Amino acid sequence: MSASASPPPRTGSRPGGRSSRIRAAVHRAVEELLTDQGDELLTIPVVAARAGVHATTVYRRWGSVGELLTDVATSRFSGDIVVPDTGSLRGDLERYASNLAKDLSDPDTLPLVRATIGTAGEQGASACTRERQEQLRAMLEREEARGHQAPTVERATDALLAPLYYRAVFTNQALTPEWARALVSHLLPD
Amino acid sequence: MSASASPPPRTGSRPGGRSSRIRAAVHRAVEELLTDQGDELLTIPVVAARAGVHATTVYRRWGSVGELLTDVATSRFSGDIVVPDTGSLRGDLERYASNLAKDLSDPDTLPLVRATIGTAGEQGASACTRERQEQLRAMLEREEARGHQAPTVERATDALLAPLYYRAVFTNQALTPEWARALVSHLLPD
Numbered sequence: 453m454s455a456s457a458s459p460p461p462r463t464g465s466r467p468g469g470r471s472s473r474i475r476a477a478v479h480r481a482v483e484e485l486l487t488d489q490g491d492e493l494l495t496i497p498v499v500a501a502r503a504g505v506h507a508t509t510v511y512r513r514w515g516s517v518g519e520l521l522t523d524v525a526t527s528r529f530s531g532d533i534v535v536p537d538t539g540s541l542r543g544d545l546e547r548y549a550s551n552l553a554k555d556l557s558d559p560d561t562l563p564l565v566r567a568t569i570g571t572a573g574e575q576g577a578s579a580c581t582r583e584r585q586e587q588l589r590a591m592l593e594r595e596e597a598r599g600h601q602a603p604t605v606e607r608a609t610d611a612l613l614a615p616l617y618y619r620a621v622f623t624n625q626a627l628t629p630e631w632a633r634a635l636v637s638h639l640l641p642d
Numbered sequence: 643m644s645a646s647a648s649p650p651p652r653t654g655s656r657p658g659g660r661s662s663r664i665r666a667a668v669h670r671a672v673e674e675l676l677t678d679q680g681d682e683l684l685t686i687p688v689v690a691a692r693a694g695v696h697a698t699t700v701y702r703r704w705g706s707v708g709e710l711l712t713d714v715a716t717s718r719f720s721g722d723i724v725v726p727d728t729g730s731l732r733g734d735l736e737r738y739a740s741n742l743a744k745d746l747s748d749p750d751t752l753p754l755v756r757a758t759i760g761t762a763g764e765q766g767a768s769a770c771t772r773e774r775q776e777q778l779r780a781m782l783e784r785e786e787a788r789g790h791q792a793p794t795v796e797r798a799t800d801a802l803l804a805p806l807y808y809r810a811v812f813t814n815q816a817l818t819p820e821w822a823r824a825l826v827s828h829l830l831p832d
Contacts, residue, residue, distance in 0.1 A: 566763060
C-alpha cells in the first residue's frame with residue numbers, strides 16, 4: 453500500500469504491466485511459503501527465489517518482511533467478506549460471525565495472520581482486522597439509522613471479533629457456525 | 643520444556659551449573675532482542691551472539707527459533723500471575739482481569755507474545771495462554787465448590803481472556819483496569 457519513495461512519478465507504469473505482475477508473483481510466493489512452511493523462517497531472499505524475481509526488487513519495493521506481510525494481509529483481508537443485509541441487526545451479526553468463523557478456519561488464513569502479527573507488530577495486526585472493525589461499525593450504525601439501539605463498536609468487538617480471533621490464533625478449538633451465532637446471542641440477549 | 647532426546651541420562655548435570663547459566667543467558671538475550679528490535683529478524687545466530695554462546699549450542703538445545711520462543715514464553719507466562727482469592731467469583735475475576743490487563747500492557751510482554759505466535763504457531767500460542775485457561779478454570783471450579791453456579795470455562799474464555807488478548811495483540815487501545823472489570827460485569831450481569 454505504501455508508495456515507494458525513491459522513483460520519480462510513475463507516469464510510465466502500466467496497469468497490468470510488469471510492476472503488478474511482480475506484485476502478484478511475490479504475494480503468491482508468500483502465501484504458498486506460509487502454507488507449506490515447516491520451521492523455515494520467511495526471509496526476502498526465500499520469497500524472491502520462490503517468486504522468480506531478484507531479491508533486490510523485493511527489498512526496493514517492500515523494504516522488509518514485515519512490510520511485505522502487511523501488504524499481503526491488507527489485500528487478503530480487504531473485500532473478502534461482505535457485510536450482510538438481512539433486515540435485522542441480529543440476523544446481520546449472526547451471518548457475519550459465521551462468515552468470519554469460516555474465513556478464519558481456512559487453512560491459508562491462519563498462517564498469514566500469525567506471521568503478520570509476529571513480524572509486523574501493530575501495523576501487521578491492524579492489517580488483519582481493520583476492515584472487520586469498519587464492517588462491524590457499518591452494521592451497528594445501520595441499526596441505529598433504523599431508530600433502534602445498538603451496542604457500541606467497542607462492546608461488539610469484545611463480544612464478537614475478540615473471541616473469533618482469539619480462538620483462531622490461540623487455541624486448536626473449531627470455530628463452528630453454532631458457536632459463532634451463540635456469541636451474538638450473548639451480545640444481544642433478550 | 644522438551645527434554646533433549648540424544649544425550650545419555652544427565653546424571654552429571656548440576657542445578658545452577660553451566661547448563662542453566664546458558665539457558666538463562668539465552669532467554670535474556672531473546673527478551674532483550676525482542677524489546678530492542680527494529681525490523682531485524684530474530685535468528686539463532688543473532689540470539690547466540692547476544693547471549694555470548696555458540697550458535698551450535700543453541701541449535702542443539704532448542705532446534706529452532708520457534709522452539710526457543712516457546713520455551714521462553716512458557717517460563718515467562720508461568721507463575722507470573724497469582725489466582726486471587728477474594729471470597730467471591732466476581733471479586734476474583736475482577737482482580738484477575740485487571741492483573742492480566744496490566745501484565746499484557748508491560749512493554750516486554752507484547753513483543754514476546756507476537757513473536758511466539760508468529761514463529762511457533764499453535765504450540766507457541768498455547769505457551770502464551772495455557773496457564774491462563776487453567777487459572778480461569780480454578781476460579782470457576784472454586785465457585786462451584788461453594789455451591790454456586792458459574793459460567794463454563796469456554797464462556798469465560800470468550801468473555802474475558804479473548805478481549806484482553808485481542809485488544810493487546812490486535813489494537814493500540816489501552817487495557818485499562820476499568821475496562822477489564824467491565825468485561826466481568828458483562829459475563830456476570832445482575
